[in-house]
Amino acid sequence: MILTKKDVPNFLDSLKNNYQVFAPVKQDHYTEFKEIENGADAVLDYSNTKTPPKKILFPQSEKLYCYKVEENGVQMEEKADEQQKVIFGIRPCDAKSFTILDKVFDNNKYQDPYYLNRRKNTILVGIGCNAPESTCFCTSLGGGPFDTTGLDLLLVDIGDCYLVEVISEKGKNMLTSCKEAGEEDKKKASQVKENATLTTSINIEGIKEKLDNNFYNEIWDYISEKCIGCGSCTFSCPTCHCFDIVDETADSGGCRIRNWDSCMFPLFTLHGSGHNPRPSNKERFRNRIMHKFNYFVETNDITACVGCGRCIKNCPVNMDIREILEEIQGLEARSVS
């Protein structure tokens, strides 16, 4: 199928009749996923958004329910989001992250209704990366600039139009008035795909075993030394999913809110007694790496990183996960202590 670029705003506007449409829009000098008011606001020629679109399905702060104490008793209101959504122009790495989040929110132990409700009502329209950035390393994690994992449709930019690859039935039903792609277009698309090469790669082969054997390695002291312990990396990560549930109350009412939490914060593991099992940046940083490249692999058989590179770009002290993984790869397979 073919979607010409000048038809995109109209296409998005028409989608707005049936869906909440999210797309990258400009904010300051970067782009962020937001619900769009006009189809023309969508910026599809973008590197990648500052923060990932996971916030659409799993908001940073989400009201689970609210209550109000009134004369005739307590009024409760559950917050359910039933709206149909389209995330338009999502990068393949971010789309893949949803398949990873699915494992957290939908498994044989827990089904999270808040996330899953949104997830089942959301259509993901991806856009391939003609020019991956230098901080991208998706191919090292089984993804790729035109990977279709998790997507319903994938757009490939071939000049003045997009070649639309149909991946799911859900996606197909959205395209009612698109014309078929010609041979020429298909050729262009495969050319574009060939030209999109990544400049960096990391080797994650065997990293899980290395981590298993080096939990007590002194390398963690050095790796985490410059980390200042903020939550930039976790909050800009498309696969980080830890949360904390708090009650926010005013005098006669309140809400139960689920907020993103970050394992980089001391409060994340602080016990009521005052004891903190992860007392310093070293333990906290180690946990972040362990969770992504070891624990998650153990429980879900997939690495909890998609290689989007946001943590590299957003870190205030330029911690680079690629460097860290390289250092860990350099370790002896056997533990030192």
Next chain:
Amino acid sequence: MQSITTAVQNSAKKLLEENKVDVVIGFKKGTIPLRSTPVFIRDSNDADKLEWNYYCENNLANYLRNKDQKIGVVVKGCDSRSIVALMKENQLTRDNLYLIGVPCSGMIDRKKVNRIIGDKEILETNCNEDSLIIKTKDSEQTIKLNEVMHNSCLKCNHKNPVIYDEMVAEPVSENSNTDFSEIKEFEEKPAEERKNFFIEELSKCIRCYACRNSCPMCYCQECFVDSTNPEWIGKSAENVQDNLFFQAVRVFHLAGRCVDCGACERACPMDINLGLLTRKLYKDTTEMFNTEAGANLEDAPALSTYNMDDPQPFLLKE
């Protein structure tokens, strides 16, 4: 720049070889353009990793507390002032520090660069005397350095370290007076406009607390935002009021201690204009109490002292 780099490397090498310090904290080349990254050098053979350039934006005083080692640290003007401020609060012992002083000609503000070149990836950068050359995939652009310097650097009047054990280069000339024009301009705006501006800015906040954690003066055992009893503030980033409340109290807690290094603003991944808040407090403490945080070892921090004739314009008019 290159000569400073070499001098820093030599100094660090010597310090480590002579066992005068256990570790030297400085900067090395970052992994992406426009970035340098803090580095901890323990082996004199690694000293040549050290670098000095326009991207040494972090305040290294942040790494000095609670260390039982002797530390050599590369300091620019603001780092040295933070060290002075921390010494006054008994957080650092001068004897455990060796300060390698670097005269600073300002740091480049990445967000200013990004605003100029737009959402294009910077592949390579090059600095010469007064301009920055940015290479992107299909263009090359030359920008004047002072167009992309960080605001707090442009207004800085302590470019040279205020204390040091050695200086690695000749001091640079200082701005003669402090320029608060930007703050004064903002103060002139109607209250509604100021409020809306902050609400707009703080709606970007993701509560990662990078601003707090990048600040050498933010060292409370328990920050008021983390306290659950009393719960001073809501924890959701969605609540713009609370985001602003957090920033207001954060900058207030830094009043008289903040040296206006701008590390918080630089650390912000969402590029929120925090300078407008921090610098307001800096201006008020400077103007009302005639002190400059960390400028010398003698003056007490503004809020731990008083004068009988301090201004009190805040009183209810009767």
Next chain:
Amino acid sequence: MEKEPKIVAFLCNWCSYAGADLAGVSRLQYPPNVRVIRVPCSGRINPLFIINALRNGADAVLTSGCHPGDCHYATGNLVARRKFALLKNLMDYIGVEDERVSFSWVSASEGTRFAEVINKVTERAKKVGPNNGLFNKESGCGGCNQ
């Protein structure tokens, strides 16, 4: 009926609280909108108290202590004075209405003045209206009106 403003007053134990007492025993009339919190000294007042009172729905906050030079602890109010000056400026800067945050020095012998101050603060609070502004938690709690 017009909604009466809620005012939180932080009064120092030695001067302003005693001033309020004197106003009481002298049977002076002043509006009942004020809720007094007694603190040992104006130096004890953390600016967070003031901000938090506003955030939790107070329409105005009054902070009052001994006159400079008269502090029971010699210098408590002098140190506090610097904080208050900065706080007032900052509140103003981020767009909090002037009427929401008030400061005054009231001594133990100034019962009449205490009543006047409360009159004034209440009048100001009424003028500026309910606190739906910056730090009001209720308005901050998104679309659920809670």
